[in-house]
Amino acid sequence: MEIIRIIPLLDFGGVEKRVKHTVIGFKLFSNQSLSVVVLGKKGKISEDLKSMGTHPIHLNQNFKIPNILLIFKLYRLLKNIRPDVVHTSAAEANFHGLIAAKMARVPVRIGEEIGFPKHDWKWRLIFKWVYKSATKVIAISQAVKDRIVELGEVEEEKVEVVYNPVSLGEREKGKGERGIGEKEENSGKEEGDVAESSKVEGALRFAPAEKAGRQSDVNNGESKKPFVFVTTCRLVPVKNLDTLVKVFAEIVEENQDLDLKLWIVGDGPEKGTLEVLAKDLGIQENVFFWGFHEDVVPYLEEADAFVLPSFSEGFSISLVEAMLCGLPSIVTNQGGPREIVEDGKTGFLINPLKAYDIKSKMLEVLKLSNEQRQLIGEKAQEAGKKYSVENYVKRLMEVYTTP
Numbered sequence: 001m002e003i004i005r006i007i008p009l010l011d012f013g014g015v016e017k018r019v020k021h022t023v024i025g026f027k028l029f030s031n032q033s034l035s036v037v038v039l040g041k042k043g044k045i046s047e048d049l050k051s052m053g054t055h056p057i058h059l060n061q062n063f064k065i066p067n068i069l070l071i072f073k074l075y076r077l078l079k080n081i082r083p084d085v086v087h088t089s090a091a092e093a094n095f096h097g098l099i100a101a102k103m104a105r106v107p108v109r110i111g112e113e114i115g116f117p118k119h120d121w122k123w124r125l126i127f128k129w130v131y132k133s134a135t136k137v138i139a140i141s142q143a144v145k146d147r148i149v150e151l152g153e154v155e156e157e158k159v160e161v162v163y164n165p166v167s168l169g170e171r172e173k174g175k176g177e178r179g180i181g182e183k184e185e186n187s188g189k190e191e192g193d194v195a196e197s198s199k200v201e202g203a204l205r206f207a208p209a210e211k212a213g214r215q216s217d218v219n220n221g222e223s224k225k226p227f228v229f230v231t232t233c234r235l236v237p238v239k240n241l242d243t244l245v246k247v248f249a250e251i252v253e254e255n256q257d258l259d260l261k262l263w264i265v266g267d268g269p270e271k272g273t274l275e276v277l278a279k280d281l282g283i284q285e286n287v288f289f290w291g292f293h294e295d296v297v298p299y300l301e302e303a304d305a306f307v308l309p310s311f312s313e314g315f316s317i318s319l320v321e322a323m324l325c326g327l328p329s330i331v332t333n334q335g336g337p338r339e340i341v342e343d344g345k346t347g348f349l350i351n352p353l354k355a356y357d358i359k360s361k362m363l364e365v366l367k368l369s370n371e372q373r374q375l376i377g378e379k380a381q382e383a384g385k386k387y388s389v390e391n392y393v394k395r396l397m398e399v400y401t402t403p
Contacts, residue, residue, distance in 0.1 A: 004035050004078070006037045006074070006088045006089070008090050010044075014315075019089070022396075030393050036054060040058070071103075075103045078104035083106055084108060087400075094127070094131075101133070109135050111136075113140070128153045134158070165388065165391075166384065228305075230299055232321070233308060233318055245283075245287065246355065255366070258366075264287065265296050301325055306330065307331070307362065309332055315336040316331070326377035326378060330350055331349060
């Protein structure tokens with residue numbers, strides 16, 4: 001079977017990470033042929049795929065909707081390759097790719113909705129027409145499926161829920177085989193990983209040790225190390241990080257006997273505003289802005305709890321990464337996280353519109369014993385394995401081959 005994935009870009013982001021995991025997954029768990037077509041220019045993930053033996057086709061086009069020239073470029077490419085399946089991801093790829101695939105008479109045409117569209121009536125009509133070109137539409141969560149069906153853009157029976165693949169790479173253990181991308185000699189962390197971990201541990205001011213033995217103990221009023229809340233995301237308004245910083249400032253003020261930290265790992269247009277906010281609230285010594293890091297695992301491994309108070313999340317790869325690292329998570333109840341977290345057992349769901357709800361759950365996790373946090377983390381880790389790359393590939397093949 002010849003499969004082509006079409007995406008707008010191959011830089012950093014959820015779609016790009018998903019495509020990288022898909023390529024790895026097809027190499028490990030499938031004998032089907034997978035090619036990647038990129039509407040725009042080369043990005044960081046392009047080089048990663050090349051190093052893995054997959055050479056993406058870059059069309060170097062402006063993919064803003066509509067680009068008629070791009071549709072015909074895709075049409076000619078598909079006519080030449082004659083794939084069995086075309087799978088498009090994100091609005092721009094869905095629009096241009098599905099139309100071109102229909103024109104080229106590709107038998108299986110899969111569109112993928114990666115988030116919650118906020119379409120007015122014109123765009124609803126446009127994508128209702130576009131999705132008529134698809135044989136099926138993938139939604140990355142039940143919440144996303146409900147949204148696009150509610151908008152009237154696609155019939156319910158045409159939509160399949162396929163959760164995103166999440167992997168911690170060579171750090172991911174307990175599956176009966178080496179982790180994705182792990183070296184044959186299993187020599188441990190890469191040189192860059194060691195440097196990153198050292199930097200993180202240096203910020204905590206304690207010597208490396210087993211995580212269970214170095215967790216904060218706040219119940220007796222003492223702290224062997226800072227208690228670290230961590231979030232990993234793009235710093236944009238929808239993530240609601242200004243509320244998180246304000247809530248954290250209140251917690252710091254009310255618990256001055258504890259050494260509390262908030263780590264924000266990521267970059268984006270809100271970074272400067274958030275830095276000013278932390279300074280204005282007098283907690284600049286408690287809030288660390290680490291910037292963007294492709295590998296967030298060293299930060300998750302050294303933290304005590306994960307927090308993500310977004311106004312909406314289609315799925316949240318960041319959440320599952322935190323779960324796989326054994327962290328109790330405090331996350332939005334809007335969208336995909338409701339399907340990932342079992343409230344009170346594998347994490348805690350919060351209403352992002354209510355600051356007191358965010359605060360109360362953060363305090364609840366803060367006051368748990370080490371053993372209680374560890375138990376929740378272990379349950380979260382087990383639940384996170386559901387979103388393995390292997391399971392994702394199997395689910396995709398079901399969608400591709402079931403009429």
